[in-house]
Amino acid sequence: MRFIMLNSPHTFSVSESEISVGRTMRRVLYAMVPGSVACIWFFGWGILINISVATVVALGAEAAMLTARGKNLTLYLGDCSAIVTAWLLAISLPQLAPWWITTIGIIFAIVVAKHLYGGLGYNPFNPAMIGYVMLLISFPIEMNAWLIPHCIWQPQAMSLIEVIKATFIGVLPERLSPDAITGATPLSILHNNLELEASVTGMLNSYFPSIFNCSSGWEWMTSGFLAGGLWLVYTRTIDWRIPVGLLGGLIAISTVFYLTDPHYLPPWFHIWSGAPIFGAFFIATDPVTASTTPLGRLIYGVGVGIIIYIIRSFGSYSDGVAFAVLMMNIAAPTIDLYTQPRLFGAGR
Amino acid sequence: MKDLFSFHGGVKAASHKSESNQQPIKSSILPHVLTVPLRQHTGSISKPLVKAGDHVLKGQMIGKPDGYMSAAIHAPTSGRVLDIDNKLVPHPSGLLDLCVLIESDGEDRWINRRETVDYKSLHPKKVYNLLRSAGVVGLGGAVVPTAVKLNTSTAIDTLILNGSECGPWITCDDLLMRERASEIISGLHIIVHILQPREVLVSIEDDKPQAISEMEAACSSTSYRVVKIPTRYPSGSVKQLVALLTGREIPINGLPVDIGVQCFNVGTAYAVHRTIEFGEPVISRVVTITGHVNQPQNMEVLFGTPFSHLINQSGGYRYGVDQLIMGGPMMGFAVHDDQVPVIKATNCIFAARVANFTLQYPVRPCIRCGVCVDVCPMNLLPQQLYWYARAKELDRVKDYHLFSCIECGCCSYVCPSHIPLVQYYRYAKSEIWAQEKEKQKADLARRRYRARVARLEHKKQIREAKLQEKAPVLMPNANYNSRDM
Numbered sequence: 001m002r003f004i005m006l007n008s009p010h011t012f013s014v015s016e017s018e019i020s021v022g023r024t025m026r027r028v029l030y031a032m033v034p035g036s037v038a039c040i041w042f043f044g045w046g047i048l049i050n051i052s053v054a055t056v057v058a059l060g061a062e063a064a065m066l067t068a069r070g071k072n073l074t075l076y077l078g079d080c081s082a083i084v085t086a087w088l089l090a091i092s093l094p095q096l097a098p099w100w101i102t103t104i105g106i107i108f109a110i111v112v113a114k115h116l117y118g119g120l121g122y123n124p125f126n127p128a129m130i131g132y133v134m135l136l137i138s139f140p141i142e143m144n145a146w147l148i149p150h151c152i153w154q155p156q157a158m159s160l161i162e163v164i165k166a167t168f169i170g171v172l173p174e175r176l177s178p179d180a181i182t183g184a185t186p187l188s189i190l191h192n193n194l195e196l197e198a199s200v201t202g203m204l205n206s207y208f209p210s211i212f213n214c215s216s217g218w219e220w221m222t223s224g225f226l227a228g229g230l231w232l233v234y235t236r237t238i239d240w241r242i243p244v245g246l247l248g249g250l251i252a253i254s255t256v257f258y259l260t261d262p263h264y265l266p267p268w269f270h271i272w273s274g275a276p277i278f279g280a281f282f283i284a285t286d287p288v289t290a291s292t293t294p295l296g297r298l299i300y301g302v303g304v305g306i307i308i309y310i311i312r313s314f315g316s317y318s319d320g321v322a323f324a325v326l327m328m329n330i331a332a333p334t335i336d337l338y339t340q341p342r343l344f345g346a347g348r
Numbered sequence: 349m350k351d352l353f354s355f356h357g358g359v360k361a362a363s364h365k366s367e368s369n370q371q372p373i374k375s376s377i378l379p380h381v382l383t384v385p386l387r388q389h390t391g392s393i394s395k396p397l398v399k400a401g402d403h404v405l406k407g408q409m410i411g412k413p414d415g416y417m418s419a420a421i422h423a424p425t426s427g428r429v430l431d432i433d434n435k436l437v438p439h440p441s442g443l444l445d446l447c448v449l450i451e452s453d454g455e456d457r458w459i460n461r462r463e464t465v466d467y468k469s470l471h472p473k474k475v476y477n478l479l480r481s482a483g484v485v486g487l488g489g490a491v492v493p494t495a496v497k498l499n500t501s502t503a504i505d506t507l508i509l510n511g512s513e514c515g516p517w518i519t520c521d522d523l524l525m526r527e528r529a530s531e532i533i534s535g536l537h538i539i540v541h542i543l544q545p546r547e548v549l550v551s552i553e554d555d556k557p558q559a560i561s562e563m564e565a566a567c568s569s570t571s572y573r574v575v576k577i578p579t580r581y582p583s584g585s586v587k588q589l590v591a592l593l594t595g596r597e598i599p600i601n602g603l604p605v606d607i608g609v610q611c612f613n614v615g616t617a618y619a620v621h622r623t624i625e626f627g628e629p630v631i632s633r634v635v636t637i638t639g640h641v642n643q644p645q646n647m648e649v650l651f652g653t654p655f656s657h658l659i660n661q662s663g664g665y666r667y668g669v670d671q672l673i674m675g676g677p678m679m680g681f682a683v684h685d686d687q688v689p690v691i692k693a694t695n696c697i698f699a700a701r702v703a704n705f706t707l708q709y710p711v712r713p714c715i716r717c718g719v720c721v722d723v724c725p726m727n728l729l730p731q732q733l734y735w736y737a738r739a740k741e742l743d744r745v746k747d748y749h750l751f752s753c754i755e756c757g758c759c760s761y762v763c764p765s766h767i768p769l770v771q772y773y774r775y776a777k778s779e780i781w782a783q784e785k786e787k788q789k790a791d792l793a794r795r796r797y798r799a800r801v802a803r804l805e806h807k808k809q810i811r812e813a814k815l816q817e818k819a820p821v822l823m824p825n826a827n828y829n830s831r832d833m
């Protein structure tokens with residue numbers, strides 16, 4: 001009788017097997033729901049359209065690339081990684097981004113940033129962020145058309161049909177002019193005004209809306225993502241070190257600058273506005289492109305946090321999460337090499 | 349109760365001990381032909397002492413130890429030597445090795461056994477020699493000659509008798525401790541007498557309550573302490589066990605003696621007892637036959653017995669067995685054929701069914717989730733090792749300390765992408781060894797080449813010198829040169 005020759009171990013943990021790639025990815029998707037609901041509430045249906053377009057395009061592009069590379073479709077599509085990329089990018093886009101913006105971004109992310117590098121597990125850069133940066137550089141106007149928050153029942157809010165029209169054929173309802181619905185985000189206002197040496201406190205007072213106000217949409221969205229992110233940490237779907245490092249690093253550096261010179265924005269504003277919370281729990285935690293040692297993950301997070309601060313305070317972009325993550329992606333292999341755990345028997 | 353330390357990582361694997369540990373050790377039926385390999389230990393192969401046609405008695409030495417790192421091989425039963433030939437032996441690479449084939453005469457007649465000796469009155473050297481010529485080696489799996497491990501100049505502070513048996517499915521040590529505790533402790537006395545340790549610990553995983561109580565009873569009148577250790581693979585692995593019991597780490601590339609510790613398996617202590625007290629060489633051992641067989645059990649088996657013979661006595665294969673493993677499922681290796689013989693290292697024969705398994709859990713890409721890092725008992729980064737081994741970046745693999753990997757399999761065990769990680773590590777190790785061999789060869793060739801060039805040069809000089817003698821005109825010039833130097 002001849003036998004199959006395979007290497008040890010000849011068994012594996014079936015309970016760990018349930019922690020498949022697919023389950024991890026699905027949990028990340030669930031965790032994005034609260035923040036997305038808040039986004040719908042305050043900014044209308046746009047994000048839902050973006051997510052739908054992105055998901056369809058991502059699955060199509062993924063299937064095409066898998067077929068071209070001769071991979072098993074059911075096995076790889078089932079891991080949901082393309083959908084996660086789609087959602088990450090869709091959530092990062094302005095709410096009324098035209099459909100072709102979403103499509104170009106996703107195709108670039110899936111085809112170039114993911115599959116041309118070898119597919120899931122081999123991509124050195126976070127695909128969603130590559131797609132985002134490509135769009136930001138190529139289409140600055142569309143990529144900065146952020147909506148002004150309104151509660152969904154308010155007259156300025158657009159209906160689902162109106163949003164679909166705006167996204168697919170670029171037609172706004174007659175009662176609304178582009179200038180009436182889009183505006184700068186709190187972060188970009190401050191970013192631009194700081195250069196005018198305006199008083200930070202005055203601006204903060206005028207732009208920090210009360211929590212129970214229909215104009216506090218950005219803050220509610222952030223809270224939604226924070227809740228989802230904490231759930232991911234609690235269920236151990238993601239490692240706590242990256243979000244803690246990122247937010248800790250951002251708080252630390254912004255506190256130092258704020259204390260030495262109150263012209264700089266205070267730490268709470270840095271944390272609470274723009275994308276750091278979303279980035280800390282959902283983007284920087286992508287295990288494939290992050291550092292992989294325990295200490296390395298902490299350093300990686302801190303690095304992203306500090307670069308975000310530098311770009312925001314001294315760069316020309318108002319937010320810097322995408323750039324910061326990509327820069328640290330480059331550093332991850334080196335961080336890993338120098339943060340190996342102490343080897344057993346290596347002395348203390 | 350002794351304070352325990354801890355080690356990083358490890359896994360709590362489904363233990364599957366109860367399949368095979370419910371009935372007493374059974375003696376295997378004598379097979380018709382025994383295939384006894386002459387290399388069953390770490391070290392050099394023994395020299396055959398018999399030839400085809402010879403009649404041998406049970407316990408007669410048929411292989412002489414060759415050198416210090418070697419052990420004797422004995423005839424497991426009486427009969428006729430059929431042949432001495434290269435046969436398939438249980439080895440990961442499926443190698444053939446020199447074996448003595450013995451046809452049993454069915455009488456199982458012993459050779460004249462030596463009287464029991466009073467080891468306390470003997471010089472330790474004498475005891476090593478007795479063990480060496482009785483073929484006593486570590487029966488936990490590493491099969492290092494026991495005499496070599498006893499002959500140490502370092503003072504031993506802690507002696508550990510290893511009855512942990514952390515590998516899932518394997519129960520041979522469990523049964524041995526339950527049934528032969530006092531014999532094991534008698535063997536331990538001999539080891540203690542030679543090494544004179546300050547402290548003697550008997551470690552047993554806490555999922556073996558019967559073995560613990562038997563061993564505690566056997567140790568009751570001694571100073572030896574039975575230590576219950578938590579059931580956590582690979583706590584029976586020497587490095588992890590020593591860390592767990594003493595809080596000290598065996599240095600990289602080091603041995604337990606480097607930190608004043610020595611470990612012996614319970615089976616080895618039992619073999620020492622049989623040798624010294626009864627003059628019996630090691631010709632059999634307890635083997636667990638388990639997995640997909642109809643009646644899993646433990647058997648006392650003569651070396652050279654084919655695996656198939658044991659499978660038949662255990663009710664045969666269950667439906668769909670397509671893999672046969674020597675050792676447990678975590679660290680054992682697959683054998684090509686069930687005709688291979690039981691050897692000193694065979695603690696377990698595990699019949700498995702993999703076909704369904706691999707279909708149900710296909711290999712996916714590594715997403716660097718880090719679960720493997722959490723379980724690696726050597727504090728390595730398995731995903732980095734995998735990444736660079738796959739990319740054949742062998743220098744990087746070394747940077748990530750490939751050679752500290754003990755191939756325990758914990759990383760593969762938990763990997764949610766089901767990547768056969770250990771396979772990649774073995775591959776990378778063998779590539780590096782091959783490279784180093786190549787390099788040595790190349791170095792040798794280069795040295796030879798240089799020597800040849802130098803020799804030719806030398807000859808040329810001599811020739812020229814002779815020419816110059818014949819042509820004295822050139823001489824002053826040569827003299828001038830030599831003065832100038």
Ligand code: SF4
Nearest residue numbers: 714716717718720763
């Ligand atoms: S457990 Fe498997 S998938 Fe996760 S990092 Fe390790 S090798 Fe990669």
Ligand code: SF4
Nearest residue numbers: 724753754756757759
């Ligand atoms: S097989 Fe090697 S790398 Fe994997 S857990 Fe064991 S020691 Fe670590």
